[in-house]
Amino acid sequence: MRIAEIPLSVWRKRGHELVFRGQTIRYWVAGQGEPLLLIHGFPTASWDWNYLWQPLAQRYRVIACDMLGFGDSAKPRDHKYSLVEQADLQQALLAHLQIDQPVHVLAHDYGDSVAQELLARHCEQTFELASCVFLNGGLFPETHRALFIQKLLLSPVGWMIGRVFDRASLDKDFSRIFGVDTRPSESELDDFWSLIAANSGPRILHRLINYIPERIQQRERWVSAMQQNQVPLKLINGAADPVSGSHMVQRYSELIPNPDTVLLHGIGRYPHTEAPVLLLRHYSAFRASLGACRELVAAS
Template structure:
């Protein structure tokens, strides 16, 4: 497993509107933009990384307020602001077209990108454990409290133990997240006083599209992937999702299965790409 400190040291810097944004850009092939969930960071994709870099050029930022990017308290963290940062990063890298994989919060930002005018052409999109707006059922009670008027005060009560139990609640019974991974995720959450902006980030729940709006967001080919044991996805049975035997974090719980689904969708049923993936599974 790649050490998270090595991962962080290999980040590149992008400066946007006075903010330092950390990001990774690696691999060759079609551009695949990876947008992480909340609370999370680009490190969330570490298990998928070696399975996808041989087939795609992967670009994944630590979104403002997350990971090693700046986390100012005087910032709105609206989905549109995050989407504008992503577009600026892609333009900075000379990207003219890309496909998107978004998990949780990142799916919300990805859907915002589809509804934002830009010169960047967006192709196929995969939404992993995407939440819906207008319904508190898609959020845990502790998330609702943090997004409420007492969120700033409650953020000071979050401990590593509470965060670990939060991850356990959302992960599947047969695909637990290891204690080491939980510890790594906690350190990235707390980096640069990240807990203090978590309530502001969670305000995104008021901006999410409703289920019907999501399905009609654009003409882009869209793939929905949900975990069978995700307590936040049990309301999605009618949205045509692909179901994987995990909880809310398929990329951390069953990265191999998820990589196969993403490869088949974003590269098509190409024999060459499937052979590369099979070799990775066999450790070749």
């Protein structure tokens, strides 16, 4: 089985616009059924989900946006970017779409942290989360192994690094985080770069990277929410990711009660583009298990 790509040019034409706190946000929605919110990672955008978009839209109402500072959304230069604000954006998007039922979340990388914030809000009864599946991301700051480029962006010269970051830089850094046999094609790299470069994106990379210290600040609240076991959780992780690979799964298993994890050998940081068929199989099995649980509860 092979899943067809949605070309970036087509993807862009299907987008819609939402104004969030004075900034224009691009978003996408398709399908019918239970709402499924897809939250992308750093430094890319919601087009990351393009392989899974149509298969998931056959079963669910899928929703995604380019978060503030990413992709084709606004990228204000002097903005103080925050994971907490990105969670506010996700809630604003759901409100805009008049979704008033519990939401399932599938998140990746930076989006994992946004999902952790939504999970904390669920525990605080300010958001309704139905389930959450994490893909490679820094769920626990103590096991996150930042790339050299990330460390540079966090340094006092980070603003300079963003100015010289280009297509060749992206190629160099991405080659380190994908599986040996699943690296993106030149065409895919061109598209990733197009989304990063849109609206002078490289000039704000040093501002977006502040999500790394913010994860440390929020760590206890977010991990506590994961440990409360109020929402079905699953971790599907590419083992070959040097930043948050197999070592992240091990830490997850140590900290989270009854951990539900899958380790994808030979796959790197982007399972949804490197192995979309395999990921879809694991995600579908997870959702089927939730349905079986509901049926069991109803019958008892």
